[in-house]
Amino acid sequence: SWDLFLAVGHGMEPSFLAEAMKATREFFNLPLEEKQKYSNIVDGEKLGMDGYGNDMVVKENQVLDWNDRLNLLVEPEALRTYRLWPTQPPSFRDILSEYTVRCKAAANLVFRNMAKILNLQEEHLVNMIGENSITQAIFNYYPQCPRPDHVLGLKAHTDGSIITVNFADAEGLQLQRNGVWYNVPIVPNALIMNVGDIMEILSNGFFKSLVHRVVTNAEKERLSLVLVYTLELETELEPVSDLVDDKRPARYMKIKLHDYMEKYHDTYATGTLAIDGVKI
């Protein structure tokens, strides 16, 4: 009922998770010139999601976040842009590849259980996701912030995901429930999993996309490793037909995922919610 849970039985050893966090830290600790080799801006233009940098500024009055990010598409493998995958530290690429495979196993377990909760065939969501759906890795670095009372690490948003799997090294993530913000606790070696917009739509509103944000901290920096599970961009996103009937008509309009993502990026930048725009 919190639209978020902490997962401990995910099968990844603490030593592997520590290695993944260490490689992430080593990347963000590199000199700026080194990190900019993987910049998401080429010739002054931001071409895609992938790469290092801040989120795109699309609106004059956009509120900026106190964080630094590295975005990398990890699945399907054929669509990876290795040019933007760090070669420093040297272990980074292998760790990310392994992290992708191991998180997917945990995510699949969750997809099967969510399908069961929805009274669908156990494999329904796993089959729908298939081999060609897009998984995006987002590495977030939040430096210490001298004025945490004035700045958010990441403004309030929902994720454009089916579910999001997050591994963070410190508190800072907050979720909103009935208008109140709650801290998400850090349990050592647990993954934080939350519901995203795609799952809210597929489940016809049974699962709700989590509104969350990240606060800043004056004393310490913070890192999070986030995997965002989505579908193929050509998918017509709509509630699963088995979950729609006379008693419970479709609560969300049909929209191609590609078009939804465009709306998502615009609304994200301005701090509004894309999901509100497709509700019937």
Ligand SMILES: O=C(O)CCC(=O)C(=O)O
């Ligand atoms: O840093 C975190 O814990 C959350 C990051 C997040 O919400 C996101 O990348 O969408």
Ligand SMILES: [Fe+2]
């Ligand atoms: Fe998020």
